[in-house]
Amino acid sequence: MGAKERKERQKTEMREAILSAALKLFSDDGYDTVTMRKIADEIEYSVGTIYLYFRDKNEIFFELHNRGFAEFFQKQLSVQNIENPLERLTAHGTAYIQFAIDRPEYYDLMFISRTPSKEINKNKHWTEGERTYDLLKLNIRQAMEAGYFKGVDLEVAAFSLWSFVHGIASLFIRDRLMMVPVESLKPLVAGALKFLERAY
Amino acid sequence: MGAKERKERQKTEMREAILSAALKLFSDDGYDTVTMRKIADEIEYSVGTIYLYFRDKNEIFFELHNRGFAEFFQKQLSVQNIENPLERLTAHGTAYIQFAIDRPEYYDLMFISRTPSKEINKNKHWTEGERTYDLLKLNIRQAMEAGYFKGVDLEVAAFSLWSFVHGIASLFIRDRLMMVPVESLKPLVAGALKFLERAY
DNA sequence: TTCCCTTACTGAACATTGTTAATTTTCTGA
DNA sequence: TCAGAAAATTAACAATGTTCAGTAAGGGAA
Known part of the structure; x- marks a missing residue:
C-alpha cells in the first residue's frame, strides 16, 4: 500500500x-x-x-542557492576548531574567500545575483544568510571575550568583517581587479586580512 | 562647405x-x-x-558606464580639499558609498554588472577603474606621509579599503542586508568606517 | 482482464528578446 | 534634375521563459 x-x-x-x-x-x-x-x-x-x-526558473535557482549555502556552511564550520579567536576569525575570512574562488557560480548566486533575491524577498526572511551571519557574530563575540574589538559594537564589527570579505570576493568574481596582476592576488588577499586584524 | x-x-x-x-x-x-x-x-x-x-547593446551600456564614472569621479574629487588625511580618507569612503546609494543603477553597472566587463575585457584595460584606484592610492600615500598605515604596503591598503567600501555598497545594492533593519543602516555604515580607521 | 478516471508528460504555440539584412526613403553634390 | 550615397525602416530570425490543449500511462474497481 x-x-x-x-x-x-x-x-x-x-x-x-x-x-x-x-x-x-x-x-x-x-x-x-x-x-x-x-x-x-x-x-x-x-x-x-x-x-x-x-513554478519557474527562479525557483530552480533559489534551490541551487540553498545547496550552495549547505556546502558553504560546511566549509565555514571547518575552522571552528581553531582555539585562538584571532586566528579563527582570519581563517574564517580566508575560508569565505576561498569558497568564492573555488565555487564562483555558487557564490555569485548566493551573494550577488538578483535571481534568488526575488524569491528571498517573498518571505522577507533570508534564513541561509542569517545563519552565516550568526556564525560570524559568534566568532566575533568570542574574540571580544578574549579582549579584542575593545569599544566596538558587535553589529558594527560583524557588518564590517562581512563587507570586507564580500568586497574582495565580489570584485574578484565580477572581474573588477584588472589593475592587480593575477600572481599578486593571493598575497594581496592575505595581506588584506592581516591588515584588517589591526582593527580587531 | x-x-x-x-x-x-x-x-x-x-x-x-x-x-x-x-x-x-x-x-x-x-x-x-x-x-x-x-x-x-x-x-x-x-x-x-x-x-x-x-555595435550592440553592450556598447550602449559601456558608454553609460563611462558616464557613471564621470559623475562618480566628480563626487570623489569633492572631498580632496579636506586637509586632514585621516578625515579625507573616511570622507572619501563615505562619498563612495553615498554614490552607490544615490545612483544604484550606475554603481551596479560600474562595479557589479557583467554587461560592461565584457567590453572592458576587450582592451584588457579598465581606464575608468584605474583612475579611481589611483586617486585612492594618492590619498593613502598622503596619509602614510602623515604617519598612518605604519608597516602596511600601499597596494594592500588600497585593495583593502576599496574592498571594504565596495562590499558595503554591493551588499546594499544587491539586497543582501535583510538582517539589518533599514533605520540602523546609516549608523552601521558610519560605524564601519570608524572601525576601519582603527587599522590605519 | 477490462474499463475509466486521474496523473504525468509532450510539444506546439506565444510573447519577448537582441540582431540582421533586404528594402525603402531621404539627402547631396554635380 | 537626377543618380549615387547615406540613413532609416521593417520584416524576419533564432533564442528565450512560459503556457496549455492534447496524448499517454497508471492504477483501482468491476
Whole structure:
C-alpha cells in the first residue's frame, strides 16, 4: 500500500534530477547560460515537465542557492576548531574567500545575483544568510571575550568583517581587479586580512 | 562647405539621444528592463537605427558606464580639499558609498554588472577603474606621509579599503542586508568606517 | 482482464528578446 | 534634375521563459 509514498519519492527524485541537471550546466558555463530547454535535454524530458515540478526558473535557482549555502556552511564550520579567536576569525575570512574562488557560480548566486533575491524577498526572511551571519557574530563575540574589538559594537564589527570579505570576493568574481596582476592576488588577499586584524 | 561637420555633429547628437533615452529607462526601472525596442520608442526611431550608431547593446551600456564614472569621479574629487588625511580618507569612503546609494543603477553597472566587463575585457584595460584606484592610492600615500598605515604596503591598503567600501555598497545594492533593519543602516555604515580607521 | 478516471508528460504555440539584412526613403553634390 | 550615397525602416530570425490543449500511462474497481 506504499503507492502514495512511492509517488512522493518519485516526485522528489524528479526534482532532484532537475536540480542536478541545472547544477551541472550551471557549473560548466555559468548560470546565465542555463536554459529550461537545456535542462530538459539533460534529464531527457520535455520542457513542459519541468514546470510540473518547479513554478519557474527562479525557483530552480533559489534551490541551487540553498545547496550552495549547505556546502558553504560546511566549509565555514571547518575552522571552528581553531582555539585562538584571532586566528579563527582570519581563517574564517580566508575560508569565505576561498569558497568564492573555488565555487564562483555558487557564490555569485548566493551573494550577488538578483535571481534568488526575488524569491528571498517573498518571505522577507533570508534564513541561509542569517545563519552565516550568526556564525560570524559568534566568532566575533568570542574574540571580544578574549579582549579584542575593545569599544566596538558587535553589529558594527560583524557588518564590517562581512563587507570586507564580500568586497574582495565580489570584485574578484565580477572581474573588477584588472589593475592587480593575477600572481599578486593571493598575497594581496592575505595581506588584506592581516591588515584588517589591526582593527580587531 | 560645413556639410561634413554637420554630419559629424548629427551623428554624435544621435548617439547622445540614444544614450539619454537608455539612461532614462535605465534609471527608472533598472538596466535589465531596458530593451532596444524601448530605446527606439523613446527616441522615436525604429530599432534598426540604433544599430547604425552602436555595435550592440553592450556598447550602449559601456558608454553609460563611462558616464557613471564621470559623475562618480566628480563626487570623489569633492572631498580632496579636506586637509586632514585621516578625515579625507573616511570622507572619501563615505562619498563612495553615498554614490552607490544615490545612483544604484550606475554603481551596479560600474562595479557589479557583467554587461560592461565584457567590453572592458576587450582592451584588457579598465581606464575608468584605474583612475579611481589611483586617486585612492594618492590619498593613502598622503596619509602614510602623515604617519598612518605604519608597516602596511600601499597596494594592500588600497585593495583593502576599496574592498571594504565596495562590499558595503554591493551588499546594499544587491539586497543582501535583510538582517539589518533599514533605520540602523546609516549608523552601521558610519560605524564601519570608524572601525576601519582603527587599522590605519 | 477490462474499463475509466486521474496523473504525468509532450510539444506546439506565444510573447519577448537582441540582431540582421533586404528594402525603402531621404539627402547631396554635380 | 537626377543618380549615387547615406540613413532609416521593417520584416524576419533564432533564442528565450512560459503556457496549455492534447496524448499517454497508471492504477483501482468491476
